[in-house]
Amino acid sequence: xxxxxxxxxxxxxxxxxxxxxxxxxxxxxxxxxxxxxxxxxxxxxxxxxxxxxxxxxxxxxxxxxxxxxxxxxxxxxxxxxxxxxxxxxxxxxxxxxxxxxxxxxxxxxxxxxxxxxxxxxxxxxxxxxxxxxxxxxxxxxxxxxxxxxxxxxxxxxxxxxxxxxxxxxxxxxxxxxxxxx
Amino acid sequence: xxxxxxxxxxxxxxxxxxxxxxxxxxxxxxxxxxxxxxxxxxxxxxxxxxxxxxxxxxxxxxxxxxxxxxxxxxxxxxxxxxxxxxxxxxxxxxxxxxxxxxxxxxxxxxxxxxxxxxxxxxxxxxxxxxxxxxxxxxxxxxxxxxxxxxxxxxxxxxxxxxxxxxxxxxxxxxxxxxxxxxxxxxxxxxxxxxxxxxxxxxxxxxxxxxxxxxxxxxxxxxxxxxxxxxxxxxxxxxxxxxxxxxxxxxxxxxxxxxxxxxxxxxxxxxxxxxxxxxxxxxxxxxxxxxxxxxxxxxxxxxxxxxx
Numbered sequence: 497x498x499x500x501x502x503x504x505x506x507x508x509x510x511x512x513x514x515x516x517x518x519x520x521x522x523x524x525x526x527x528x529x530x531x532x533x534x535x536x537x538x539x540x541x542x543x544x545x546x547x548x549x550x551x552x553x554x555x556x557x558x559x560x561x562x563x564x565x566x567x568x569x570x571x572x573x574x575x576x577x578x579x580x581x582x583x584x585x586x587x588x589x590x591x592x593x594x595x596x597x598x599x600x601x602x603x604x605x606x607x608x609x610x611x612x613x614x615x616x617x618x619x620x621x622x623x624x625x626x627x628x629x630x631x632x633x634x635x636x637x638x639x640x641x642x643x644x645x646x647x648x649x650x651x652x653x654x655x656x657x658x659x660x661x662x663x664x665x666x667x668x669x670x671x672x673x674x675x676x677x
Numbered sequence: 678x679x680x681x682x683x684x685x686x687x688x689x690x691x692x693x694x695x696x697x698x699x700x701x702x703x704x705x706x707x708x709x710x711x712x713x714x715x716x717x718x719x720x721x722x723x724x725x726x727x728x729x730x731x732x733x734x735x736x737x738x739x740x741x742x743x744x745x746x747x748x749x750x751x752x753x754x755x756x757x758x759x760x761x762x763x764x765x766x767x768x769x770x771x772x773x774x775x776x777x778x779x780x781x782x783x784x785x786x787x788x789x790x791x792x793x794x795x796x797x798x799x800x801x802x803x804x805x806x807x808x809x810x811x812x813x814x815x816x817x818x819x820x821x822x823x824x825x826x827x828x829x830x831x832x833x834x835x836x837x838x839x840x841x842x843x844x845x846x847x848x849x850x851x852x853x854x855x856x857x858x859x860x861x862x863x864x865x866x867x868x869x870x871x872x873x874x875x876x877x878x879x880x881x882x883x884x885x886x887x888x889x890x891x892x893x894x895x896x897x898x899x900x901x902x903x904x905x906x907x908x909x910x911x912x913x914x915x916x917x918x919x920x921x922x923x924x925x926x927x928x929x930x931x932x933x934x935x936x937x938x939x940x941x942x943x944x945x946x947x948x949x950x951x952x953x954x955x956x957x958x959x960x961x962x963x964x965x966x967x968x969x970x971x972x973x974x975x976x977x978x979x980x981x982x983x984x
Contacts, residue, residue: 518700522707545707547700556700562713568983569734569778577717578899583810583862586713591701654900654939676703 517551519636519673526559526669528644530662537571537661539564546671548636553597555610555638557590557669579651580617588616595624605630610640619649638671712809718817718859718867721943721979722773722781722802724892725906725932726954727869730819730857732804733775738982739783743769743954743975745790750970761973766790766952771798779804787825791958792838792879793847795828798955808858819855824848825957838879846877851956853890863896871908873960881919886961887911894936904934904945908960930963934977945977 524544530537544559561582566572576582592612600606606629613620627640643664646653653661719729722739733739747764748754754761771785780803787796800823808817826848831841841847850873857867869890878884888910896902908930920927932949950972951959965971 518703520704520707545704547704549700554700556704558704560713562716569737570981570983573717583715 516675517549518676519548519550520676521546521671521673524557524559524669524671526557526564526667528564528665528667530665532660532662534660537566537665539566539572539575541565544669544671546638546669546673547676548638548671548673550597550600550636553594553600555590555592555594555612557588557671559588560586561588561616562586579646579653585616585618588614590614590623592623594629600629600631600636601634603631603633614644614649616644617649617651621648635675636673638673639669641666641668643667710811712811712813715808715810715817715859718808718857718865719894720902720936720938721945721977723945723977723979724867724894725904725934725945725947725949725977726930726951726959727871727890727892727906727908727956728802728819728821728853728855729892730804730817730855730867732779732802732819733773733781733981735775735778736984737775738984739773740980740982741769741771741773741785742978743767743771745949745952745954745975746973748965748971749948749973752969754970766973766975767954769954773800787955789827789829789955789958790952791962793827793829793849793958796825796955796957797828798823798825800824802855815858817855817857817859819857821851821853821855823851823955823957825850825955836880838877838882841877849873849875849957851960853956863902864893866893867891869908871956871960873957875957875961881916883912883916883961888960890960900938902936904932904936904947906930906932906934906949910960912961925964926966927961928963928966930959931967943977943979947975947977948972949975 522545523542524546525542526544527540541559541563543563544557547556561580562576590612592610595609595611598606608627608629609624610627611624614623625640625642627638630637644667645664719731722731723729745766747758747761747766749761758764767788767790769785769787771783773781773783775781783800785798787798788794789796802819802821804819806814806818808814832839834840853869853871855869859865871888871890873886875884888908890908892906894902894904917927928950930951932947934945934947937944950965950967951963952965953959
């Protein structure tokens with residue numbers, strides 16, 4: 497019987513350890529930037545959420561589109577109303593997986609490749625992008641920079657303002673994770 | 678012993694479920710629901726001539742030009758005035774500015790089309806409530822007020838509305854509650870209880886006129902919409918009858934317009950029976966009728982700058 501208990505306790509601990517693989521970030525920083533001859537557009541949000549599973553290498557990002565802040569308020573309104581249509585498609589979501597994930601339980605900086613699907617403006621598109629994951633004191637931080645082509649997500653720019661908005665915008669994400677409780 | 682065994686098994690199962698839960702489901706549980714504001718009930722701070730519930734955002738400057746041409750048809754319209762285009766009924770040029778995301782102020786110069794001309798306007802609008810997407814707040818409510826002073830030369834005739842015995846005779850005011858709801862992406866409706874007070878009016882006219890306005894927008898595409906605006910002034914029957922007998926019948930202002938947004942600019946192309954642009958005049962003093970071809974086209978141009 498004693499052996500049985502030890503076995504079960506061991507199982508329990510193993511599971512507890514497994515749960516510690518999941519890390520979350522409630523204030524994921526996202527920003528995007530587009531440079532054109534007319535004007536630079538950049539917007540940031542720190543209201544993204546993200547989760548990572550160190551064991552399986554699964555990654556998850558989600559941000560409410562209307563949390564992006566612009567320097568020009570009118571741009572923000574146009575972004576939400578005309579381009580991203582945030583009342584219809586309120587979130588941008590990325591679900592992905594690290595390609596051949598390293599052992600992220602060890603401290604260090606890892607260049608990884610991420611495979612996944614970005615759902616934005618009602619359109620799903622596959623992405624394979626590079627990211628950097630830094631683990632310090634067992635806590636991971638993820639950084640990535642990648643390009644999104646607006647046409648891929650059916651975001652239409654009217655010809656009248658086409659000079660003001662780049663066709664490709666550079667997206668930056670940064671998440672500092674803490675262990676999921 | 679069996680109990681402990683079951684208990685432990687139970688614990689294992691619980692933990693197991695937790696670990697196997699997808700990251701997505703995990704984050705869903707974490708999500709804090711907020712009351713998101715409904716944006717862009719209207720594209721501009723005006724529906725047509727009257728105000729919409731929208732205010733300028735903080736540090737935004739709106740340069741506005743509004744123009745009403747002459748009668749399109751009827752006695753004064755037609756080909757001889759190129760359907761009113763050769764005449765201008767009223768012109769307004771204004772700068773408006775957002776002090777906070779909820780409070781805007783403005784100054785404007787309007788030619789004026791009514792008893793008084795050469796009008797200088799100071800205005801303020803405050804957004805009291807903002808409709809939220811989850812209907813936590815079902816309506817947007819804004820308060821608007823202006824004060825208008827006429828710079829025209831006083832009439833010599835003491836019974837005229839434009840005879841100014843004192844400086845205060847040049848003043849008029851509008852107070853308005855703007856109650857709006859965006860029903861869908863394409864439909865916004867608004868009610869506008871309004872009080873116009875004019876310090877000096879002509880014989881049998883009223884200093885205070887309460888009016889109920891209604892307006893709406895129906896969007897055809899992302900950038901093109903149809904606008905409608907109507908005001909019903911509650912003027913006393915006596916006063917109405919008097920003006921009718923004088924041959925200066927009063928009508929209720931009705932305007933329709935097209936809204937075209939091009940990113941930074943909002944153009945309104947409008948048709949309405951009122952000659953005046955300011956509430957202080959078009960609500961109590963609209964004397965032309967759609968049915969007699971006395972409607973005019975006009976435009977509003979708004980250019981917003983972020984300072």
